[in-house]
Amino acid sequence: MPCLPAQGIKAMRIFLAGHRGMVGSAIHRQLIASGVADADILTRTHAEMDLTDQASVRAFMQSERPDAVILAAAKVGGIHANNTYPADFIYDNMMMQANVIHQAFAAGTQKLLFLGSSCIYPRAVTQPMAENALLTGVLEPTNEPYAVAKIAGIKLCESYNRQHGTDYRSVMPTNLYGPGDNFHPENSHVLPAMIRRFHEARLQGRDEVVIWGSGTPRREFLHVDDMAAASLFVMGLDGETYAANTDPMLSHINVGTGIDVSILELAQMVAKVTGFQGRIGLDRTKPDGTARKLMDVTRLADMGWRASIPLREGVKDTYEWFKDHADALREA
DSSP states (O other), X not given: OOOSOHHHHTTOOEEEETTTSHHHHHHHHHHHHTTOOGGGEEOOOTTTOOTTOHHHHHHHHHHHOOSEEEEOOOOOOOXXXXXXXXXXXXXXXXXXXXXXXXXXXXXXXXXXXXXXXXXXXXXXXXXXXXXXXXXXXXXXXXXXXHHHHHHHHHHHHHHHHHHHOOEEEEEEEXXXXXXXXXXXXXXXXXXXXXXXXXHHHHHHTOSEEEEESOSOOEEEEEEHHHXXXXXXXXXXXXXXXXXXXXXXXXXXXXXXXXXXXXXXXXHHHHHHHHTOOSEEEEETTSOOOOSEEOBOOHHHHHTTOOOOOOHHHHHHHHHHHHHHTHHHXXXX
């Protein structure tokens, strides 16, 4: 899939916030493949710069003055983490977004890409979820703080565009997975958590793996390499094409596959990929979350981009990465 125009990307100095995360590292790989010199990809670890610290972000932006910013940094987690640490999720994400977006503007950066989440849409939204469903209903309670922060990020970008003429764009991915994911048994998202649990169950010779909820909710999953390709595609769209397919106050773009599976179907797929041959149990005392979350990806498709990695192929790829890094992950 096409990325940033070759004539412009090689000359850009890009600050990639969150380069060590699953999405950020995938975008880093895509940038290198697109011809950006590694020296022109500006990165900082959390130890080097805390994005929630306004003064630190201001000093960095004023010193480096990047041509473009990709904001892939975020505090993320599954239902358990969102329910347990709601204050952390809303505070950390809002502070990071406000600091990076505002200080990018203050440093004269005209181009920025903000990465959000499909959880911005109402709980009872019509499926598949189109961009115009934003702010039309009540959010899913289990991740409301995170969703509110991401909505604020979209509106920050739109507001700076409207007031200051910047080119700040937002992409809203569906559930992401892939190499570099968080496989923590409690604080990870559903797919990496399943991969670890089914893998360990097979190694331990267990005859059952129990998954949360009824197994009936449906979810859409996008491989992180597809997300990285889509991000650079959107960032590289010419202004006329982008404006023709968006609205100044409804400018975000959904990124997904347009295909979903039930949680039980996903568990069955993971069981096959990992070689687990036991039973799959359902703990109906645990929350299901939203009944269905499927992205309407018409807007992005109309602009020329579609996902290319099938779910089973992506799960297999992710499981191979997990096995290669299992020793290090076990220490986490």
